[in-house]
Structures are given as structure tokens and as C-alpha cells.
Amino acid sequence: MHHLTYDDVVRAAGRVAGHVRPVTVAPDRPGLWLALEQMQHTGSFKARGAHNFLAAHRESGTLPEAGVTIASGGNAGLACAWAARRLGVRATVFLPENAPHVKVARLRGYGADVRLVGTEYAQALAACEEFARTTGALASHAYDHPLIAAGAGTLVDEIRDRVPGLDTVVVAVGGGGLFAGVAAAAAHHGLRTVAVEPENCRALHEALKAGRVVDVTVDSVAADALGARRVTPLALTAAQDPSVTSVLVPDADIVRARQALWDDRRLAVEHAAATALAALAPGTGSYTPAEGETVAVVVCGANTDPGDLVGG
Template sequence: MTSRPDIEAAAARITPHVRRTPILELPADALGTPCAVALKLEQLQVSGSFKARGAFNALLGSGAREVIAASGGNHGAAVAHAAAALGIRAEIYVPAISAASKVARIREAGAVVVQGGATYAEAFAASEARRAETGAASVHAYDQPEVLAGQGTVAREFEADAPGLTHVLVAVGGGGLIGGMAAWFAGGPIQLVAVEPEGCPTFHEALRAGEPVDAPVGGLAADSLGARRVGGLMFGIARDVVREAVLVEDEAILEAQRRLWSAARLVAEPGGATALAALLSGAWVPPPGARVGVLVCGGNCQPGSVVG
């Protein structure tokens, strides 16, 4: 199971290749939130999302000459970026729901792009069949120890750079991010709050069932948060650490995107704005005295879709 030492080792490994993304402190009246907020701006990460952390941690030292991965977009862009930086050939399988801008970013990084079905689950199955043929390395989008440890470095930085946090809101798709962050925060004072779109209630359904189960995939943020089920590795960690899991409507996500732009000129994709949507919409209400952090986890979208 992923642990703090694993995350420390990952941080040392990936530091030359990723950015220590900034914290933006905003008072309550700036965004219209019920309390001040510390935003960690992972949309400024290389490749446009936190996913670069896990991709580099999985590929560094792997000895791989070729990697095959499946992705709704952000993971593929991260693997393509990391592979190019390390001189590894990358082949990325994407589903039909992937945003054109994200597919373009994968290609721009030099990877071969293959459409592998209508959903992420189908793209993953196609990528695994291809990998079995070629013997290439694999970097799973969210259910691989090295990926969880790499994503956990977000929590390590957040805790260090925004002292005194009591709660951190994190969007959930397949769960690699919140699983890695839960491994870092386990046993400490910071409480993680999971946030999902109503159209992709993957973690919510897993908590209700007591294990990962299939859930619907749809809505505004499906290209980044639309896993069919959460990973088993993350669930084994997060179910004992994450105390609250909330769902938000697509309109709340759109409003969070608009607020980030109007208040701070920050462009976030729908999945990147989902955690903030919980705070703005009242889906999650901070307790008195809370010091709240929100992870803006990705920005791979056309700016005009937010600011136009």
C-alpha cells in the first residue's frame, strides 16, 4: 500500500521534471465562497494537470523503450509528455468522449494516438490487447502504485506551502489523485473531501457498496473524471481516510469555471473546477474555523469555452 515514504521517494525522483505549482490565497469575497480558500494550481503543471507527477514516477527508472496507455485525455497528455522527455515511444488509446483539445495535446507531445472505443473502459481494454502484442510498458491512469505515489506529491506540497489547512477538496475520477493524497494525509489533521459530478459518481457508489463497482459515466467532466469504477488500490487507502464525499451538478461546475476566470483569470477545465464547485454550490459546507484548500487539478480546455 502506498505510504508517505513512497511519496517522499517519488518527490525526489520527479522534482527535476515537474513544477512545484503555486498556491493562490483568496478571501471569501473574491470567489463568493463561505470562507477564504487556498487554491493549489495544478492546471499550471507540465502537460496541464497533476497527471504528470504519476507518469514521470512510473516511467523514470523503468528502462522502458515503449509505453502504451489509455486515457480520457489528461493522463495521455502526461504520459506522452513524460515519454518524450525520457526518449520513450508512446502510444495512447483514447475514447470517443475525449475532448479534441486534449487529443491534440497528446499528438503535439509526439505520441501515436489511437481511438479505442466509446468510453475509457473500452479504450483501456484496447490498449491492454495492444500491449500484450508488443510487450510495451504500461502506465495505468489511476490504479498503479507508482502512479498513486506520484500523485501523492501534490498533498506533500499542499501541506508544506499552505500551513494550517484543516480540509482539502479534491475532484475524483478513477481515484489515483485522492488515493495518493489520502496516503500522505492518513493519520494527520487534514481532512480530505471527495467531490464528483453527479454524472460520474464512481467513488460515491464504491463507498455505498463497500467496494469498487461500476457507475454511470456522463456529464460535463466525463472526459477527465469519467472512469467506470475507482481503482482497487486507491479504495483500500481512501475509504479509511476520506470522511466526506459529495456530488455536484454540471451547472455548479460551469459556475466554478466562470468564477475562477472572473476572480483570478484562471482557466480550468470542468474536472479541474469540480472541487471548487462543491464549495460554491453549498454541496459541502465548511465547519466554523475551517481553513480550506481546493485543488484545481487541470486546465486542458479551450480558453474560449470558459472566457468567451
Template sequence: MTATAATPLPVTAADIEAAAARIAGRVRRTPVVDSGAGSFGIDASLSMKLELVQHTGSFKARGAFNTLLSSDVPTSGVAAASGGNHGAAVAYAARALGHQADIFVPETSAPAKIARIRAAGARLHVAGTRYADAAEACARHREETGAMDIHAYDAPGTIAGQGTVALEWLEQLPDLDTVLIAVGGGGLISGCALWLAGKVRVVAVEPEGSCALHAALEAGEPVDVPVDSLAADSLGARRCGDLVHTICAAHVDQSLLVTDEAIRNAQTRLWTELQVAAEPGGATALAALTSGVYRPAPGERVGVLVCGGNVALDSIVTG
């Protein structure tokens, strides 16, 4: 799937390096654990990057801090539309830097994510049943108030910030061959793919019922897709952005789809085998391995990004 971008990209590896320096001390250096051969029913040992222990429970704090620290924030503050994780991260970063935040979420956002947004002191607005509804309400608010937009995925500052995950991962484990990364809107995989280009294979993993990037790569451009998945509150983008598509068309090596059943199984196995409580979106990359959709070659060093952990524990144990 790898292609050559026709024009220079507005986000580069140098931007990711600058973002890492900018957000140092504001975000956690998250751990990598070796699952051990035989874990999850897989012969190979996996490198699990536990980004779910990041501030606010997901990788999103990286992009939020990078955007705010590299911008002139108006007195009206910042506004963001989110399925939950992005909003929690923006709220957290805004409070840390002394800015007001207005966060717009759909009714389907998980209670754990809404609780994080409220705990961070943001003004919470519940708008509609889909992420697209929240995004429309957020856009109206920005027009009325002049608040600064922090896009969840299709913005250079967001993508560069999320790319620091891959920069950090390779520092911790420089011998990776392949990484599997879950995709919603695509900001995380875009940043990681930029940093890993030419060094590590990057595999995108999406739910069958929410696959904006997969559809865009097949169509050759972003297209609207239906959103109906267990992981929709974090991976529920109706359409990937133009910048995301351009980067991923150039640097993502493979795009895979997994069922909700496979995601639920991976989520349960993360808890039973590693005592890691991941939300469905956080377990989606692993689902490609546990379901057999992705099969490592003999000796292949595979990394799995566990990207989010905003979930009620009883939903995993009883699910």
C-alpha cells in the same frame, strides 16, 4: 467515512517521499494562492492549489514521471489509455526520457488534450466513445507489442506520484484543516489521502453523473457506474480500482456529489474572479463550495485543488 485498512497498503507515505525525490526537477512546484475572504461568495478564504499549471496542464505528469523513472521500460515503449490528461502526461514524460508512447483515447476527448498528446510526439489512437473502449484497445496493443502499461489511476507508481501534490501543498501551507479534491478514477485523491492521513481532512468531490468512487464507498467495493457528465473527459472512470477503493475507504473523510450546472458555474467563476482557465474536472472541487454542498465551519482553513486546465478559453467565456 474513515476506516482502518485490514491489510498493509502497497503504497505508503515513504513511497510518496521517494516519488518526490525521484521526480524533482522533472515537474513544477505549482503555486498556491489565497482567494481572499468573500471570493466565490464564500466567507472563508480558500487556499487554491493551482496544479493546472503543471506540465501538460494537469497533475498527471507526477505519476507518469514517477512510474517511468522507477521502471525498466521495454524497447516497445509505453502505452496508456486516457480521457486525455493522463495520455498527455505519459506522452510528455516518455519523450523527456527517450521512450516511445502509444496513447489511446475515446472520441469524447477534448481537442485541447488531443493536441497536447500529438505535440508530445506520441502515437495517438482514437478508440470508441468511452474511456473503457480506449482501455480495451490499449490492452490489445500491449498484448501484441509488449509495451509497458502506465495505468491512469490504480497503480502504486501512479498513486505515489500523485501524492506528491499533497506533500508539496503541506510544505507550502502547513495549517490546512480540510482539502477538497475532484475524483475521476481516484489516483490523485488516493495519493493525497495517504499523505494527509491524520493531518488534514480529505473530501472527495465527483459529478453526479460520474461517481465511481462514491458508488464504491457506498457499496463497499468497486462497482460499474454510468458516465454522463460535463467533466467526463477527465473524471469519467466507469469503475474505480481496487487499490483506489481500499485507500479511500481508509483515508477519505467525506464523499460529495455536485451537478454539472454547479461545475460549469465554478469553472466560470474561476475565470472571472481569478482569471484561471480550468477545465470542468479542474473546477469540480470548487463546485462543492460555490454550490453549498460543502459549507466550511467558522475559522476552517479550506484548500481546493484546481487539478486541470486543458480547455478552450471560449468554452468558459461563452459557456
């Protein structure tokens, strides 16, 4: 399935209601609002998709006894472990042996069975796939699934309810799960979606240019969260809608936007979360809102080491 509908998002909203934290919005400057989704459970928007994914499987009776498994030490792994605990489901998370201790500890804190395999992500992923094959556990992907994307899209109606006269939603793009969900909901309401990628992490931008999903090299300060080598077909289809604008931002602007969120608002966020805001940097940004346009920027995640923000 390469097309996500607003109905998918509405169904997801019904499943996540009462389980995820409704998004908080804050006015930034005239016409610009910040959607503070870094305050979500587990520190990122991914809690929405993870909960929708598992709840939908439970609903349809396709949640196996062996529970769910994922290979991710990042936001997706945390969200999967959190949602599994919420639903009383076993979660087995595979990571490379050199994964940061703090991530392993957080995953275990959510009740996940963490298995450390190999020295690279690819080895952990292979072990995860083997585990799913041999135990029947449900394999969860970080972003490449319609239920995951639909869950992320539940942000849009929440933002619309809170921001008067909303015209445009600005999101960062990695593999495209958040973007595909947001774009589906935004298009339904006649809103524009601005898809923002780091200049050297431009899987969506290149796919649009080629008219198909292509592999790109990944080299950005935001690559830990946005470093997908290719976008999902779902994201490409969503991006081909005329309501979508795709823009790129240089790493220097991402670093500056992240620092500004700390200096001006005391928000410690990951580089991925500052990427969307970087597109609106006054004077240098790659997206300039029209006169009177009301824009909401999704600040998507806070799983970062704030040590480099505060200075000595």
C-alpha cells in the same frame, strides 16, 4: 495491492523533484487557498504520476525497449507522452479515429507515436493491449496504478509547505488516482481529505455505500475527465479512512464554479477542476468548513476549450 502508504508518496517525490513544476498556491478568501495544479506540465496533475511510473520502472530495470503505451486522448495520454519524452522513452498512444485533432496534435508535439483505431475508446484500448502483448511495451493506465496515485500524492507536501496551518485538502474524484495519493499523504499529516464527485458521476460515493467497488452510470458535464464507471480498489480503501469526507455536487454548481474561476481570476479550467471548488460554494456547497479551518482546493486541470467561458 489495495493500500497506498506515505512512504510510496515520499519515494515518488524524490523521483519527480526537478521534473515537475512545484505547485503554486493562491489565497482565495479567508481560510481558502487554491492549489493551481492546472499550471503543471501538460496542463494537469497527471504529469506527476506519469513521471513517477516511468522513472520507477527505469530504476528497477523493468522499462522495455519498446517503451510505454496507453489508450487515452485526455490528460493521462498527454502526461504519459510528456514523461516518456523527458525520460527518452518511446510512447505509443492509441485513440479512436474520431479523436479531436487538437489532442492528436498535442500528443505528436510531445513526440508520441499516435495510432488511431476504431470509433470508440474500447477499440483503441483493445488495440493498445494487443500492442503491449505483441511488442512487450509497458502498458500504462490512466489512474489505476499505485505508482500513478503516489505521484499525484506529491502535491500534498508541496501544498503543506506553502499554506500555513493547512487542515483540509479538497480534490475531485474520477477513477481515484489523484484522490488515493492525496488521501494517503494527507492522513499521514493528520489532514482531512474531502473527495468531491459530480452527482451523476459518483463511483466513489456508491462504492463507500456498498462497501465494495461497484459500477455506476456516468452523466455529468465533467464526465470527460471524471467519468470513471468504477473507482480503483486503492481509492476505496483510502476513502474508508476516517480522515476522508465524500461529497457530491450538482452540475449547475460545477458550471458556476468554472465560470467564477474565469470571471474572478481569469483561470480557464476544465469542469473537473471546478468540481472540487463547487463543493465550497458559499451557501449551497456540500462541504462547509468549520470556524477557522484552513482549506486548500486542488485545481487539477486546464485542458479545456475556453470558448464557452468568454461569451461572444
